[in-house]
Amino acid sequence: MSDRLFIFDTTLRDGEQVPGCQLNTVEKIQVAKQLEALGVDVIEAGFPISSPGDFNSVIEISKAVTWPTICALTRAVQKDIDVAAEALQFAKHKRIHTGIGTSDSHIKYKFNSNREEIIERAVAAVKYAKRYVEDVEFYAEDAGRTDNEYLARVVDAVVKAGATVVNIPDTTGYCLPQEFGAKIKYLMEHVDGLSAGKAILSTHCHNDLGMATANTIAGIMNGARQAEVTINGIGERAGNTSLEEVAMILKCHKGIDVDTNINTQKIYPTSRLVSSLMNMPVQPNKAIVGRNAFAHSSGIHQDGVLKNVQTYEIIDPKDVGIDDNAIVLTARSGRAALKHRLSVLGVELEGERLDATYQEFLKLADKKKEVNDDDILMLAGADRAAAHAIKLDYLQVTTGMGVKSVACIGLDIAGEKFEASASGNGPVDAAIKALKNIIKRHTVLKEFTIQAISKGSDDVGKVHMQVEYDGHVYYGFGANTDIVSASVEAYIDCINKFKK
Numbered sequence: 001m002s003d004r005l006f007i008f009d010t011t012l013r014d015g016e017q018v019p020g021c022q023l024n025t026v027e028k029i030q031v032a033k034q035l036e037a038l039g040v041d042v043i044e045a046g047f048p049i050s051s052p053g054d055f056n057s058v059i060e061i062s063k064a065v066t067w068p069t070i071c072a073l074t075r076a077v078q079k080d081i082d083v084a085a086e087a088l089q090f091a092k093h094k095r096i097h098t099g100i101g102t103s104d105s106h107i108k109y110k111f112n113s114n115r116e117e118i119i120e121r122a123v124a125a126v127k128y129a130k131r132y133v134e135d136v137e138f139y140a141e142d143a144g145r146t147d148n149e150y151l152a153r154v155v156d157a158v159v160k161a162g163a164t165v166v167n168i169p170d171t172t173g174y175c176l177p178q179e180f181g182a183k184i185k186y187l188m189e190h191v192d193g194l195s196a197g198k199a200i201l202s203t204h205c206h207n208d209l210g211m212a213t214a215n216t217i218a219g220i221m222n223g224a225r226q227a228e229v230t231i232n233g234i235g236e237r238a239g240n241t242s243l244e245e246v247a248m249i250l251k252c253h254k255g256i257d258v259d260t261n262i263n264t265q266k267i268y269p270t271s272r273l274v275s276s277l278m279n280m281p282v283q284p285n286k287a288i289v290g291r292n293a294f295a296h297s298s299g300i301h302q303d304g305v306l307k308n309v310q311t312y313e314i315i316d317p318k319d320v321g322i323d324d325n326a327i328v329l330t331a332r333s334g335r336a337a338l339k340h341r342l343s344v345l346g347v348e349l350e351g352e353r354l355d356a357t358y359q360e361f362l363k364l365a366d367k368k369k370e371v372n373d374d375d376i377l378m379l380a381g382a383d384r385a386a387a388h389a390i391k392l393d394y395l396q397v398t399t400g401m402g403v404k405s406v407a408c409i410g411l412d413i414a415g416e417k418f419e420a421s422a423s424g425n426g427p428v429d430a431a432i433k434a435l436k437n438i439i440k441r442h443t444v445l446k447e448f449t450i451q452a453i454s455k456g457s458d459d460v461g462k463v464h465m466q467v468e469y470d471g472h473v474y475y476g477f478g479a480n481t482d483i484v485s486a487s488v489e490a491y492i493d494c495i496n497k498f499k500k
């Protein structure tokens with residue numbers, strides 16, 4: 001019988017740490033429920049001491065989710081552990097994830113400490129967490145750059161102190177796959193508590209050199225029995241190992257004799273939900289979930305696929321939940337069809353919220369022939385903008401070749417109406433200058449990306465922006481079939497987040 005590999009999803013902790021990806025509690029619950037349906041074993045729901053928002057999210061996710069273990073992150077600090085235990089009070093299965101840096105650079109520069117003292121602090125944290133919960137995971141931060149002999153001493157000590165899982169993070173994404181695999185093998189061979197089954201090892205790989213998934217697989221092949229992953233590989237800097245890659249590698253390569261509980265047909269809907277709620281586009285060539293992942297464009301490939309799909313396709317798109325025959329929503333689709341499609345994507349809407357989203361859906365379906373998953377996820381999230389103090393009333397732009405663009409804009413600011421106009425180098429420039437004539441704050445546009453969601457000139461354009469104001473960078477998002485309006489909506493989204 002195959003060994004069981006536990007899937008620990010940290011989309012809501014390591015993933016959510018990414019600037020611009022923050023979710024509110026309601027959105028986190030949506031993601032957590034979808035992760036439960038996907039079949040993950042552990043959901044890392046947050047770092048409760050870091051903010052009241054994180055604390056509250058761990059509480060609410062604990063109430064909303066039934067069978068996965070809910071995990072809360074802490075430093076090796078008693079107060080962190082107290083707060084994590086309090087946040088986990090409603091979880092049916094709970095885990096505290098505590099830890100400390102173990103590489104020489106962390107010990108010296110971060111803690112101004114020494115190796116022996118770090119082991120003492122690690123042991124004390126695990127013992128303290130054990131007072132609250134049976135299931136304690138310990139992380140040896142920067143284990144990727146920690147020498148194996150010392151790391152084995154740390155792992156041995158925390159397992160003896162009661163850790164049930166020991167996480168070996170390649171925090172900086174530095175390791176080569178052979179090196180990371182050898183590290184896991186070394187620990188398996190040198191820590192008695194691991195071979196005795198007292199604890200399992202976990203991988204937690206970052207993607208700075210593009211090796212997160214390769215390192216995770218090397219770790220699994222050498223004995224790790226938990227993999228820490230995120231949906232779409234989102235996470236600090238270049239991201240974390242992506243869940244969908246690990247799940248599909250294990251499904252395709254039966255020689256790696258481990259099983260997961262992942263229902264792979266839920267992968268694609270989960271990917272769309274996370275991308276949409278976090279406003280984080282998935283790169284088109286992303287393995288498994290990218291728009292082009294199953295698109296064969298060269299003539300030779302198309303010819304081969306038509307003769308026999310296995311010539312160029314190692315995964316059946318249906319296995320990851322991509323169904324070309326899925327019902328396409330149009331202006332003739334009813335509320336029930338919209339509700340059903342949203343539910344497949346992890347969004348449960350009822351009553352007034354469903355009605356409001358359906359009305360928006362009908363407006364969009366009038367402009368676009370076919371309304372796709374991204375469109376309806378975007379519509380379902382549109383009520384976030386409704387709560388904003390500053391709203392776009394209207395926008396009119398005249399533009400063309402060889403002429404300056406001119407924009408007139410109307411804003412509703414907490415119920416009061418304002419209007420302004422401006423000219424600029426192109427329609428977006430003119431519209432934003434007109435907007436700034438009303439807002440009158442010194443803002444700097446730091447980043448501006450426009451992305452069409454799928455295909456067709458009637459498609460919805462998504463705009464992501466970063467605007468600097470008063471020493472802070474704010475992230476904004478807008479979506480509209482008109483990209484100038486989408487750009488202005490994204491700018492307004494940023495302004496609504498200004499602290500003063």
Ligand code: KIV
Nearest residue numbers: 014139141142169171
């Ligand atoms: O990358 C890392 O080391 C982490 C730990 C806090 C687990 O995210």
Ligand code: ZN
Nearest residue numbers: 014169171204
């Ligand atoms: Zn991490």
